[in-house]
Amino acid sequence: MKDAATPVLLEVRDLRTYFHTFSGTVRAVNGVSFEIGQGEVMGLVGESGGGKSVVGFSILGLIDSPGRIEGGEILLEGRDLVTAGEDHLRDVRGREISMVFQDPMTSLNPLHTVGRQMDEVLRLHSDLRADTRHRACVEMLESVGISRAAERLKAYPHQFSGGMRQRVVIAIAMLANPKLIIADEPTTALDVTIQSQILKLMRAQIADKGASMILITHDLAVVSEMADHITVLYCGNVVERGRTRDLIENPAHPYTRGLIDSIPDTSERLDRLNQIPGSVPDIRTLPAGCNFRDRCPRAQALCATEEPVLAPQHNGLMAACHFPLQPGERP
Amino acid sequence: MFGYLIKRLIQMLLVLWVVSVIVFLMMSFTGDPVFMVVPIDATDAEIAQARRLLGLYDSLLVQYWKFITSLVQGDFGRSYVFRQPAMTLILERMPATVEMVLVAMVLAVVVAIPLGVYAGANPNGRLSRIIMSSSLLGISLPGFWVGMVLIYLFAVNWGVFPSSGRGDTAEVFGLRVSLLTWDGWHHIALPAITLSLGTMAILLRMTRAGMMEVSRQDYMKFARAKGATRRDVLYKHGLKNALIPVVTIFGLQLGDLIAFATITETIFSWPGMGKLLIDSIYRADRPVIVVYLMLVALIFVVINFLVDIVYTLIDPRITLK
Ligand SMILES: Nc1ncnc2c1ncn2[C@@H]1O[C@H](COP(=O)(O)OP(=O)(O)O)[C@@H](O)[C@H]1O
Numbered sequence: 001m002k003d004a005a006t007p008v009l010l011e012v013r014d015l016r017t018y019f020h021t022f023s024g025t026v027r028a029v030n031g032v033s034f035e036i037g038q039g040e041v042m043g044l045v046g047e048s049g050g051g052k053s054v055v056g057f058s059i060l061g062l063i064d065s066p067g068r069i070e071g072g073e074i075l076l077e078g079r080d081l082v083t084a085g086e087d088h089l090r091d092v093r094g095r096e097i098s099m100v101f102q103d104p105m106t107s108l109n110p111l112h113t114v115g116r117q118m119d120e121v122l123r124l125h126s127d128l129r130a131d132t133r134h135r136a137c138v139e140m141l142e143s144v145g146i147s148r149a150a151e152r153l154k155a156y157p158h159q160f161s162g163g164m165r166q167r168v169v170i171a172i173a174m175l176a177n178p179k180l181i182i183a184d185e186p187t188t189a190l191d192v193t194i195q196s197q198i199l200k201l202m203r204a205q206i207a208d209k210g211a212s213m214i215l216i217t218h219d220l221a222v223v224s225e226m227a228d229h230i231t232v233l234y235c236g237n238v239v240e241r242g243r244t245r246d247l248i249e250n251p252a253h254p255y256t257r258g259l260i261d262s263i264p265d266t267s268e269r270l271d272r273l274n275q276i277p278g279s280v281p282d283i284r285t286l287p288a289g290c291n292f293r294d295r296c297p298r299a300q301a302l303c304a305t306e307e308p309v310l311a312p313q314h315n316g317l318m319a320a321c322h323f324p325l326q327p328g329e330r331p
Numbered sequence: 332m333f334g335y336l337i338k339r340l341i342q343m344l345l346v347l348w349v350v351s352v353i354v355f356l357m358m359s360f361t362g363d364p365v366f367m368v369v370p371i372d373a374t375d376a377e378i379a380q381a382r383r384l385l386g387l388y389d390s391l392l393v394q395y396w397k398f399i400t401s402l403v404q405g406d407f408g409r410s411y412v413f414r415q416p417a418m419t420l421i422l423e424r425m426p427a428t429v430e431m432v433l434v435a436m437v438l439a440v441v442v443a444i445p446l447g448v449y450a451g452a453n454p455n456g457r458l459s460r461i462i463m464s465s466s467l468l469g470i471s472l473p474g475f476w477v478g479m480v481l482i483y484l485f486a487v488n489w490g491v492f493p494s495s496g497r498g499d500t501a502e503v504f505g506l507r508v509s510l511l512t513w514d515g516w517h518h519i520a521l522p523a524i525t526l527s528l529g530t531m532a533i534l535l536r537m538t539r540a541g542m543m544e545v546s547r548q549d550y551m552k553f554a555r556a557k558g559a560t561r562r563d564v565l566y567k568h569g570l571k572n573a574l575i576p577v578v579t580i581f582g583l584q585l586g587d588l589i590a591f592a593t594i595t596e597t598i599f600s601w602p603g604m605g606k607l608l609i610d611s612i613y614r615a616d617r618p619v620i621v622v623y624l625m626l627v628a629l630i631f632v633v634i635n636f637l638v639d640i641v642y643t644l645i646d647p648r649i650t651l652k
């Protein structure tokens with residue numbers, strides 16, 4: 001799905017991450033595949049509970065019990081992270097792949113200064129001397145738009161606003177020049193006015209460093225501005241993926257169509273009818289067939305018996321649907 | 332900061348004043364101390380004379396005024412029994428109590444925090460389950476019972492520890508200290524262990540709960556996403572956060588230890604101020620009881636003040652205002 005010319009940075013193949021809970025096995029990610037080219041931004045979208053965060057944590061090897069990666073491969077420049085040991089993963093985390101969390105109010109340790117939390121990354125991943133590390137932290141903090149950086153390094157997280165904290169988190173994520181940033185709903189917890197500033201900042205940062213990004217969000221409007229490619233997740237499966245423009249303008253999967261139609265149009269007031277009807281099913285008890293069929297206006301008998309698989313559609317899109325939409329067609 | 336100290340000082344004085352009122356009322360409504368000071372064969376006239384001397388014919392308000400003014404002037408009265416200043420009596424015995432309480436507290440902390448951290452970090456481990464079950468015992472078994480069992484086992488049956496008294500002490504700056512002699516350690520072991528068990532169990536459970544709570548926090552996962560080891564994340568990021576609630580109850584626990592010391596001292600005949608208190612209650616030796624209660628109130632207030640200071644040292648979000 002990346003453009004043919006760009007070399008692949010990360011390839012996820014048939015990833016399966018399950019949580020073995022008391023009330024049954026949660027197949028949070030159940031056979032997800034995608035690729036990201038170097039310097040590309042991939043949007044990972046879908047409603048809440050679709051498995052987006054679990055994909056992100058799986059890539060970093062941060063799935064804790066009762067969760068487990070049950071199968072698949074996560075190839076970073078050809079090297080599999082699923083089978084890699086914890087030592088290798090620790091070298092990868094923060095240096096090759098870093099992460100930005102949803103809520104900046106909780107992602108920083110309240111008892112450590114911002115400087116110490118930034119410095120930790122450099123101490124973990126470099127042999128730089130203390131003064132060099134300090135200078136790097138000051139520069140990084142300035143580059144995410146925080147003035148009087150040297151002074152601010154001595155401050156504690158509670159002395160920053162939410163937006164400023166997210167800038168700090170981004171600074172920490174960028175500090176060791178990672179090749180890939182996984183941003184998990186980086187603006188969801190922020191004021192609308194600050195959201196676009198943070199997104200601009202992230203775009204500038206990765207463009208500057210030539211890094212790639214997985215932008216996780218439930219907000220298609222955000223990814224359509226930022227991403228080169230989009231992968232749509234539903235109940236732990238990829239239901240559609242493709243180049244941003246093709247996917248937004250002519251989606252093949254009715255679920256994607258539903259997500260696009262539910263983007264609130266700034267010129268109209270939010271219309272309830274535009275929401276996808278129904279809600280995400282309980283993934284512990286998914287029946288046979290297509291997971292989306294109960295909410296799908298195009299569902300037919302076949303959808304209840306046979307699970308659709310990802311197949312090529314128009315404009316190079318891939319979609320898992322028995323009755324995909326044609327360009328211009330409405331469900 | 333200065334304003335805070337002033338405010339705190341006024342608060343502390345207020346608390347002590349309230350305690351003085353309560354102590355005074357308690358004393359006034361319990362028993363008649365006059366029989367403690369007159370000989371058994373005293374005549375009615377002598378008793379009346381003693382009453383007058385003790386000021387028992389004055390109104391309560393006047394009595395309280397006399398009581399509080401002499402307290403403020405540092406005149407705490409003489410023990411009816413020992414005919415010595417009550418303060419001197421208490422201060423003589425305080426080091427023994429303080430020593431036992433401190434040993435018990437250190438023991439509790441040294442055992443509880445590492446075990447609590449371990450149990451919180453490995454909530455499903457077999458060892459953690461054993462630790463947690465034992466801590467339940469520590470909470471639910473009454474101290475006097477544990478004390479008697481320990482005496483039975485270690486003193487009576489095996490004869491490894493003495494069952495009573497303080498043993499040899501060494502003198503430092505005029506204070507008698509058990510911890511400087513081997514015999515002193517020998518004597519303090521059982522009472523200190525007995526006293527520490529309850530606090531140990533509570534601190535352990537608080538630490539574990541704190542660690543488990545903290546393990547779920549985003550900043551722990553974020554620290555791991557930076558590449559820190561699980562161990563570093565747990566101890567460098569988690570521990571301090573987990574200990575905040577533990578510090579909060581630390582002051583209360585220290586107060587508990589002082590209170591329970593009276594029981595432990597009685598069981599082990601430990602010559603501390605707690606045992607003196609119990610003896611004085613039996614003898615209706617009012618001045619000693621008053622001094623004990625006021626002193627313990629003062630200790631409480633000071634400890635809680637110190638805990639608040641420690642709190643601000645740990646948590647930058649808290650400032651002294
Ligand atoms: N620690 C966990 N234990 C059990 N189930 C989990 C756990 N973490 C996530 N899940 C489940 O995995 C599914 C996907 O979650 P998530 O990836 O957080 O969704 P999204 O980020 O798309 O909103 C959800 O159904 C969620 O309940």
Ligand SMILES: [Mg+2]
Pocket residue numbers: 052053054184
């Ligand atoms: Mg999520």
